[in-house]
Amino acid sequence: MNQELLTPLLILSAFLxxxxxxxxxxxxxxxxxLMSAELMLNSANIxxxxxxxxxxxxxxxxxxxxxxxxxxxxxxAALAIAIIIHVYRQTKSIDVKDADQLI
Amino acid sequence: MFxxxxxxxxxxxxxxxxxxxxxxxxxxxxxxxxxxxxxxxxLASLLFSLHLSVSYFSEPVQGAFVLKEFFSFPWLNFSENLxxxxxxxxxxxxxxxxxxxxSVSLMVQWFSLTYMKGEERFQMYYAFLSLFTGSMLxxxxxxxxxxxxxxxxxxxxxxxxxxxxxxxxxxxxxxxKKAFIVTRFADLGFLIGILLLSYETQTMEFKGILDYFKSxxxxxxxxxxxxxxxxxxxxxxLIFVGAAGKSAMFPLHIWLPDAMEGPTPVSALIHAATMxxxxxxxxxxxxxxxxxxxxxxxxxxxxxxxxxxxxxxxAISQTDIKRVLAYSTxxxxxxxxxxxxxxxxxxxxxxxxASFFHLFTHAFFKSLLFLAAGAxxxxxxxxxxxxxxxxxxxxxxxxxxxxxxxxAISGVPPFSGFFSKEEILLNAWKSQPLVxxxxxxGSGLTAFYMFRLFFLIFYNKSHSDVHGHESMGxxxxxxxxxxxxVFAGFVPFSSYVTSTGLPEETxxxxxxxxxxxxxxxxxxxxxxxxxFKQNSLPEQWASKLSGLYKLSSGKFYFDELWRAxxxxxxxxxxxxxxxxIDKNLVxxxxxxxxxxxxxxxxxxxxxxxxxxxxxxLYFLMGILxxxxxxxxxxxx
Numbered sequence: 001m002n003q004e005l006l007t008p009l010l011i012l013s014a015f016l017x018x019x020x021x022x023x024x025x026x027x028x029x030x031x032x033x034l035m036s037a038e039l040m041l042n043s044a045n046i047x048x049x050x051x052x053x054x055x056x057x058x059x060x061x062x063x064x065x066x067x068x069x070x071x072x073x074x075x076x077a078a079l080a081i082a083i084i085i086h087v088y089r090q091t092k093s094i095d096v097k098d099a100d101q102l103i
Numbered sequence: 104m105f106x107x108x109x110x111x112x113x114x115x116x117x118x119x120x121x122x123x124x125x126x127x128x129x130x131x132x133x134x135x136x137x138x139x140x141x142x143x144x145x146l147a148s149l150l151f152s153l154h155l156s157v158s159y160f161s162e163p164v165q166g167a168f169v170l171k172e173f174f175s176f177p178w179l180n181f182s183e184n185l186x187x188x189x190x191x192x193x194x195x196x197x198x199x200x201x202x203x204x205x206s207v208s209l210m211v212q213w214f215s216l217t218y219m220k221g222e223e224r225f226q227m228y229y230a231f232l233s234l235f236t237g238s239m240l241x242x243x244x245x246x247x248x249x250x251x252x253x254x255x256x257x258x259x260x261x262x263x264x265x266x267x268x269x270x271x272x273x274x275x276x277x278x279x280k281k282a283f284i285v286t287r288f289a290d291l292g293f294l295i296g297i298l299l300l301s302y303e304t305q306t307m308e309f310k311g312i313l314d315y316f317k318s319x320x321x322x323x324x325x326x327x328x329x330x331x332x333x334x335x336x337x338x339x340x341l342i343f344v345g346a347a348g349k350s351a352m353f354p355l356h357i358w359l360p361d362a363m364e365g366p367t368p369v370s371a372l373i374h375a376a377t378m379x380x381x382x383x384x385x386x387x388x389x390x391x392x393x394x395x396x397x398x399x400x401x402x403x404x405x406x407x408x409x410x411x412x413x414x415x416x417x418a419i420s421q422t423d424i425k426r427v428l429a430y431s432t433x434x435x436x437x438x439x440x441x442x443x444x445x446x447x448x449x450x451x452x453x454x455x456x457a458s459f460f461h462l463f464t465h466a467f468f469k470s471l472l473f474l475a476a477g478a479x480x481x482x483x484x485x486x487x488x489x490x491x492x493x494x495x496x497x498x499x500x501x502x503x504x505x506x507x508x509x510x511a512i513s514g515v516p517p518f519s520g521f522f523s524k525e526e527i528l529l530n531a532w533k534s535q536p537l538v539x540x541x542x543x544x545g546s547g548l549t550a551f552y553m554f555r556l557f558f559l560i561f562y563n564k565s566h567s568d569v570h571g572h573e574s575m576g577x578x579x580x581x582x583x584x585x586x587x588x589v590f591a592g593f594v595p596f597s598s599y600v601t602s603t604g605l606p607e608e609t610x611x612x613x614x615x616x617x618x619x620x621x622x623x624x625x626x627x628x629x630x631x632x633x634x635f636k637q638n639s640l641p642e643q644w645a646s647k648l649s650g651l652y653k654l655s656s657g658k659f660y661f662d663e664l665w666r667a668x669x670x671x672x673x674x675x676x677x678x679x680x681x682x683x684i685d686k687n688l689v690x691x692x693x694x695x696x697x698x699x700x701x702x703x704x705x706x707x708x709x710x711x712x713x714x715x716x717x718x719x720l721y722f723l724m725g726i727l728x729x730x731x732x733x734x735x736x737x738x739x
Contacts, residue, residue: 021723024716024719025716025719025720025723026716096714096715096716097714099715100712100713100714100715101713102713
């Protein structure tokens with residue numbers, strides 16, 4: 001199997017991850033932060049798939065993990081948006097700076 | 104009807120129960136009802152104790168009265184050698200004491216019915232009297248020295264409560280605190296003595312302690328010698344310190360005169376007849392042990408002699424009638440103490456009998472004198488002799504009763520005090536003539552100051568401006584006490600109470616009694632000259648002997664001495680540095696710790712500000728740090 005494709009994939013995933021981190025830390029909008037979190041999760045997905053594909057070709061563990069992560073990400077997105085809506089109702093804003101109280 | 108053991112339990116238990124009932128019910132109980140509860144309870148105890156002592160004295164074991172244990176069950180088992188049990192015992196002196204305590208307590212409670220009428224906290228007064236009586240009865244019946252110590256402290260507490268009964272008066276509060284602290288201080292010695300003695304004998308039971316020393320197992324070398332005396336001797340000295348504190352021996356006597364701030368019947372019960380002789384009782388209980396140690400006996404003798412003489416000298420110049428009686432109590436307890444002390448010498452063993460004989464007669468005539476003083480104070484509303492004088496017309500019965508008490512304490516035959524004092528002097532003569540000399544002087548002084556008091560109260564002024572009156576409620580218990588005060592001397596005491604337990608015969612030596620009675624009569628005559636009619640003799644002699652007079656009226660400056668001692672030893676050497684350490688090191692350390700914690704909290708709380716993205720940054724930094732650490736560890 002062609003191992004050379006692994007490194008670019010890892011670079012891609014690292015790039016995605018740090019884009020996510022950067023977005024999560026700098027964006028004030030909670031929806032944008034949620035999207036950044038999704039980027040980080042997906043970078044992890046890429047890692048799982050890549051390692052599974054290139055290092056343990058006969059197995060499917062990495063794929064399963066990816067499926068789980070996608071499911072959890074969906075659930076988490078629903079939950080996060082619910083929280084964001086709730087915060088919006090309380091503070092009339094979705095800026096994370098305004099949500100510094102445990103109301 | 105009752106077995107002796109049940110009776111022995113009931114005697115102290117009834118007053119204790121009544122203390123609980125009267126004390127808890129408090130004001131909800133009508134005054135007269137709580138008084139009758141107290142009096143009825145003590146009457147029951149008196150009947151039980153009379154029955155118990157009659158049955159005890161009618162059944163000698165092989166002709167001797169021995170320590171008889173009713174029951175004893177283990178209470179605290181600390182280790183193989185340190186066990187504390189609870190039990191009751193009977194021996195001649197405890198049987199004697201229960202009868203004395205119950206009868207005096209009964210008379211005092213009866214007297215208080217009139218004396219304390221209308222008093223606020225009347226019910227509590229009876230509750231405290233019951234508590235005191237119960238603890239005192241428990242003390243004399245205790246089967247082991249530790250149980251005795253518990254009751255010892257209980258009588259101290261009830262004495263404290265009763266001295267401070269008028270707690271609105273600052274002087275009463277001060278007196279109650281003084282009494283408690285001084286006796287507690289002495290009890291520290293007692294406790295250490297108990298521990299040392301039980302270390303030596305491996306038991307706390309009186310029976311065990313007496314057997315240990317009787318069996319000849321005792322070897323002073325085994326447990327060590329300190330300053331050329333054995334451990335057991337030191338233990339006995341420390342126990343005697345406790346006894347001296349309770350019995351107000353010099354120099355620990357300072358609390359007793361001040362304790363007169365309490366109600367007068369209390370002084371009659373606690374500070375004349377019962378509690379203050381607890382020290383004599385304690386030494387008497389351990390007498391077979393004490394008599395093995397010549398040095399300790401000498402100490403007891405001379406402390407007793409010193410107390411009896413100094414107290415008698417002080418009593419001459421006091422003007423508060425209760426204080427005169429308090430000092431005379433001190434003096435008489437001094438007699439009992441040195442009678443025990445001289446009984447260590449061969450040939451003078453009857454000093455033990457004499458001591459308890461005097462305790463017995465003294466309890467009656469001194470409580471009679473105190474109750475009479477109470478009746479006088481009740482009528483005159485003052486303690487000072489200046490406010491009295493010429494009272495014999497207003498109070499004829501009290502006058503005769505007081506005279507009986509004075510004659511008894513002065514040792515005039517055939518009153519009770521004559522017999523007991525005679526016995527003491529005889530044994531002092533047999534043992535140490537020097538002690539006898541002091542005792543003779545003391546008995547002259549006793550007669551002088553008692554009759555000085557008597558004449559100042561009832562004669563001196565031809566007519567008095569006070570409108571005193573008598574009341575039968577006060578006179579009747581006194582009349583009952585006057586009977587034993589006159590006739591108690593005819594009790595064949597030595598056939599019941601002796602140091603060995605074997606009955607003995609004592610005879611009155613008529614030739615011997617000439618000197619003591621003569622000295623007593625001389626004292627009475629002098630008092631007659633000085634005080635029967637108002638004249639200038641007392642002032643003249645006071646200025647002639649001004650040095651001695653000042654010493655006497657200043658009470659030999661013992662209070663000042665103690666104050667100086669405790670100011671230097673306690674306040675300056677101990678309390679001031681301790682307060683400095685507490686304020687600066689302990690408090691300062693705590694305060695510094697609190698301040699630092701507060702500062703740290705101020706800084707730390709900035710981290711937790713609710714800003715989500717800051718948290719993420721900290722989290723990331725943590726992760727990065729961990730990764731770096733891991734990389735470094737892999738590298739190395």
